[in-house]
Amino acid sequence: MELAANKWFSSWFDTPYYHILYKNRGDEEAQKFMQNLINFLKLPKGASILDLACGKGRHSVYLNKLGYDVTGVDLSANSIEYAKQFENERLHFRTHCMCKPVGKEFDAVFNLFTSLGYFEDERENRESILAIKQEIKEGGWGVIDFMNVKKVISNLVPSEVKTVKGIDFHISRRVENGFILKDIEFEDEGEDYAFTEKVKAISLEKFKDYFDQAGIELVHIFGNYELEPYKETVSDRLILVFR
Numbered sequence: 001m002e003l004a005a006n007k008w009f010s011s012w013f014d015t016p017y018y019h020i021l022y023k024n025r026g027d028e029e030a031q032k033f034m035q036n037l038i039n040f041l042k043l044p045k046g047a048s049i050l051d052l053a054c055g056k057g058r059h060s061v062y063l064n065k066l067g068y069d070v071t072g073v074d075l076s077a078n079s080i081e082y083a084k085q086f087e088n089e090r091l092h093f094r095t096h097c098m099c100k101p102v103g104k105e106f107d108a109v110f111n112l113f114t115s116l117g118y119f120e121d122e123r124e125n126r127e128s129i130l131a132i133k134q135e136i137k138e139g140g141w142g143v144i145d146f147m148n149v150k151k152v153i154s155n156l157v158p159s160e161v162k163t164v165k166g167i168d169f170h171i172s173r174r175v176e177n178g179f180i181l182k183d184i185e186f187e188d189e190g191e192d193y194a195f196t197e198k199v200k201a202i203s204l205e206k207f208k209d210y211f212d213q214a215g216i217e218l219v220h221i222f223g224n225y226e227l228e229p230y231k232e233t234v235s236d237r238l239i240l241v242f243r
Helices: 005-012 016-021 027-041 058-065 077-086 122-135 149-154 204-214
Strands: 048-052 069-074 091-095 106-111 136-147 159-164 167-176 179-188 191-200 218-222 237-242
Touching (some): 048 058, 122 204, 136 149
Parallel strands (some): 048 069
Antiparallel strands (some): 179 191, 218 237
């Protein structure tokens, strides 16, 4: 099943297989990160948060339980449909593409766990940064949590097989034209599937370029979910805090 390069993510993220493959992503680590982040930003209870590219809403739900007014948006209609079961008067979900402003301002905008850089067109990455700027209230904060591409590329595992729920996912990785590509092939119930994840290898320097063009002030740079300093060759994450 070959997908159009510029729209692969809207198909792959909408399949149940995406969630099967990544089902072991740690909730405990994610929740600790959220706690560290809101403590660092000193976000008062009741503050409004936009969870941009929220997936099935697990982080939105957790932030809401901590006392925040949360809006979760994602391009995947299936994920949003799932997330809507958790809605309440201070937790809302809707389908939305991050490259356009949501039409509302928030005390904080979180874009977590490498949810940027999937667009084929460079223009859409820039538009996404501009949209985030428009979504932050005066005095509010923006946070982008991205992979540390320097470390990822230097430690790239060319191929592996992951077995989840009885499905053997054959995964191969490569770097091509400024993108990190992950080919995922598997068989289920007699049918063959093939998807390619494609994420732009956005470096700190490139993010600074995006921010300069958007008129965004980069205030803090962290390298992991404990909010320790970013080190180019060893940090697991590139966490950007801006306004």
